[in-house]
Amino acid sequence: MLELIAAIKYLSWDAIESRLESHPEEAGEIDKFGVTAIHHAVRKAAPIHIIRMLLEAFPEGLDLSDDMTGFNALHLVCERMYKSNSKSKEKKKIKESKSDIGIDNENENENDTKMEVHILNMGIASRGNSNEITKKQSQSQSQAVLVHGCQSTCIIQTMLAINPGSARHACLEGRVPLHRAKTYEIARMLIGIHPDGLSVRSKNHYLPLHDACSNNSVPADVVQFLMEEGRKRQVGIEYCQNKFCGGVLVKDLHGDIPLKILFRRIMFGNGKSLTTDQTQVGGEDDDDDDDDPQWTKLCIVVKGTYLAFQSFPESCKTDSKSVSQSETTVPLVHAIIACGGHPQIVKHALKLKPEEALLRDDRGRTALAVAASKVDTPRETIQILVDHNQCAAKMSDEGGRLPLHLAIESGRALNNGVDLIAHAAPLALQTRDMETRFYPFQIAAVPNYRWDNTSIDGIFQLLRSSPNVMRTYSGDGER
Numbered sequence: 205m206l207e208l209i210a211a212i213k214y215l216s217w218d219a220i221e222s223r224l225e226s227h228p229e230e231a232g233e234i235d236k237f238g239v240t241a242i243h244h245a246v247r248k249a250a251p252i253h254i255i256r257m258l259l260e261a262f263p264e265g266l267d268l269s270d271d272m273t274g275f276n277a278l279h280l281v282c283e284r285m286y287k288s289n290s291k292s293k294e295k296k297k298i299k300e301s302k303s304d305i306g307i308d309n310e311n312e313n314e315n316d317t318k319m320e321v322h323i324l325n326m327g328i329a330s331r332g333n334s335n336e337i338t339k340k341q342s343q344s345q346s347q348a349v350l351v352h353g354c355q356s357t358c359i360i361q362t363m364l365a366i367n368p369g370s371a372r373h374a375c376l377e378g379r380v381p382l383h384r385a386k387t388y389e390i391a392r393m394l395i396g397i398h399p400d401g402l403s404v405r406s407k408n409h410y411l412p413l414h415d416a417c418s419n420n421s422v423p424a425d426v427v428q429f430l431m432e433e434g435r436k437r438q439v440g441i442e443y444c445q446n447k448f449c450g451g452v453l454v455k456d457l458h459g460d461i462p463l464k465i466l467f468r469r470i471m472f473g474n475g476k477s478l479t480t481d482q483t484q485v486g487g488e489d490d491d492d493d494d495d496d497p498q499w500t501k502l503c504i505v506v507k508g509t510y511l512a513f514q515s516f517p518e519s520c521k522t523d524s525k526s527v528s529q530s531e532t533t534v535p536l537v538h539a540i541i542a543c544g545g546h547p548q549i550v551k552h553a554l555k556l557k558p559e560e561a562l563l564r565d566d567r568g569r570t571a572l573a574v575a576a577s578k579v580d581t582p583r584e585t586i587q588i589l590v591d592h593n594q595c596a597a598k599m600s601d602e603g604g605r606l607p608l609h610l611a612i613e614s615g616r617a618l619n620n621g622v623d624l625i626a627h628a629a630p631l632a633l634q635t636r637d638m639e640t641r642f643y644p645f646q647i648a649a650v651p652n653y654r655w656d657n658t659s660i661d662g663i664f665q666l667l668r669s670s671p672n673v674m675r676t677y678s679g680d681g682e683r
Contacts, residue, residue, distance in 0.1 A: 209233050212244045217251055224257050231262035238271035246280040246359075255359050259366050266367040274376035278363050281356050282384035282394075357389045364397055371398040378406035383415045388425045395433055402430065402451070403439045408458075411439070413451040417466040417505060424500040431508050441512075449512040452505065463509045463543055470498055471546055499556075502549075503536055510539035535560045537571045547584040554592050561593045568602030576611035576625060586611075586621035590628045597629035604638030612644055613637075615652035618662040626669065633670035643673045 208230040211219045224231060233241045242258045242265040258265065269276045275283070363370055371394050374380050382401035385391040391412075394401060405411055413430045416422040434440060434450030441449045455461055511534060537553045537560040545553075550571075554561060561571055572589045573596070575581040590597060600606050608625045609632075616622050626633055626644075633644055640647060645666035651658055667673070 208241050209235055209244050212241060212248055212250065215248060215250075217254055220245075220250070220254055221257065224261055228261040231258045232265065234268070238269075240265045240268050240270075240277070242266070242277045243270055243275070243280060246277050246284075249284075252355060252358055256362055259362060263366045266363055266370040267373075269373065269375065274374070276370055276373045276375075278360065278370040278373065278381045279375055279379075279384060281359050281363070282381045282386065282390060284356075357387065357393070360390055360393060364393060368397050371401065374404070377408075378404070379410070379415070380404050380412075382412045383410065385412070385416075385426060386419070386422050388423070388429055391426050391429055399433075399437055402434050402437055409454075409456040411451045411454055411462075413462050414454075414456055414465060417462040417501070418469065420469060420498060422501075423497055424504055427501050428504045431504070447515070450508065452509045453512050461509065463505050466498075466502055466505055467544075467546060467549065470502055470549060499552075506539045506543055506545070507534045507536070509543050510534055513542065533566075535563050535565055535571070537561070538563075538565050538569070538574050541571055541575045541581060541585060542578070544580070547582050547588055550585050551588050554588070558592070561589065562596055562599070564599075564601075568600075570596045570599050570601075570607070572596040572625070573599070573601055573605075573607045573610055576607040576616070576621065577614050579614040579616050579620075581621070583619075583621045583624070586624050590624050594628040597625050597632065600638070606632045606635060606637075608632040608644055609635075609637040609639075609647060612647045612666075613640075613650075613652075617659060618665055622662075622666075626666070630669070633666060634673055643670075645670075645673070 208220065208223050208227070211223060231241055235244075240262075242255070242262070245255055245258055266277055269279075273279075371381055380394075380398065380401045382391065382394045382398065382404070383406065385394055402412060406415075410418075411434075413427070413434065416427045416430055431450045431452060435448055438448045440451040440454045452463065453461055456465075536557055537550060540550055540553055564570060565574070569577070572586070575585050575589055597607050601610075606629065608622065608629060611622050611625055636643055637647060642650070645663050648663045648666055649658055
């Protein structure tokens with residue numbers, strides 16, 4: 205009979221402690237499913253001191269994985285926000301530790317958090333093998349998540365100190381523990397031990413960044429840290445002179461980049477959808493949406509993806525402005541549109557940042573101009589932008605080109621948003637394009653370089669809407 209594993213299953217912490225003191229060899233017990241005692245202890249959220257006793261008695265347990273998932277114990281801790289099922293004896297140990305570091309026991313909840321943060325800081329200070337990186341705190345993290353994250357951090361730190369190689373262990377899905385990191389500190393420790401984990405791809409070709417974007421419980425600071433470290437450690441596609449995308453342009457097995465995965469999570473995650481009239485992201489109050497973890501994560505990833513797209517592959521050699529941009533200067537609405545964001549995500553971004561409707565990017569383009577220049581931008585997006593502020597249809601970019609000129613040149617059909625822009629800025633129908641010197645109807649008559657997008661009906665409708673342009677070609681008019 206496996207007495208130690210049975211005690212763990214029944215949460216008999218006192219019995220486990222006594223058993224380990226008298227029979228430490230039982231820490232190596234493995235049940236018929238290939239699950240070790242340390243696996244069971246982590247799954248049952250055993251107190252931290254029990255985990256440490258098991259590891260000290262049988263450190264080889266970190267090299268073992270269960271038969272069904274291939275998880276080692278480190279995978280399990282990273283997979284879950286660890287919350288200890290401690291009983292009275294464990295609480296007594298914590299109180300004794302609190303008194304040792306000068307924390308009162310009057311306010312239990314507040315002091316528990318202080319205790320865990322103190323343990324965390326002690327652990328971080330003791331590790332000198334990782335570079336210090338500035339952490340951007342996520343304001344939306346609750347006190348409970350902080351406590352649980354600190355407990356996981358303490359356990360992971362202990363595991364890595366006993367067996368650093370456990371950070372390199374891949375489960376049956378091909379994921380390493382970094383794929384499952386849910387806090388900044390855990391990600392920092394795992395990368396410090398196994399930096400190549402940033403470029404490990406699972407069976408569905410997910411990088412850790414893909415998993416972080418797919419998992420709603422991963423905060424924004426983890427995503428930003430993975431992107432920054434990915435660029436430093438040359439992860440992903442090299443788009444210009446030893447500059448790497450950090451993973452934002454890497455496609456999974458289905459051809460999706462991390463941003464596309466995140467778009468789906470924003471749209472349909474947690475049973476909520478932006479396709480409703482409320483246009484919510486994570487809550488009913490629009491004032492709180494700017495602090496929503498998923499929306500903060502989206503802002504980080506979409507700007508990083510936008511900059512990578514702008515610099516890939518040859519534009520960085522010819523367009524210095526696109527390279528000089530940073531994630532802090534890129535307009536959010538422009539980035540979402542350029543990266544193919546759903547119209548309702550664009551609409552929500554305009555609610556949060558209405559001033560960006562008329563804001564110009566580094567090329568002097570408004571959000572409407574960016575949308576018009578992409579033939580695959582949905583008509584609904586152009587409708588949202590025009591309804592938000594029609595003045596954008598009358599604003600030219602730094603080359604003097606109007607959104608109507610850009611829309612027609614991109615290959616858009618009349619009923620694919622061109623009519624909306626023309627209705628918002630009717631004088632644009634009589635305005636020559638500063639680059640081609642063509643009127644809109646003439647631009648529509650030139651086949652797109654990708655396909656023949658010309659349409660007799662479309663050309664006729666543009667000309668019929670502004671017949672005065674033909675005076676230029678009558679009598680002694682200019683040709």
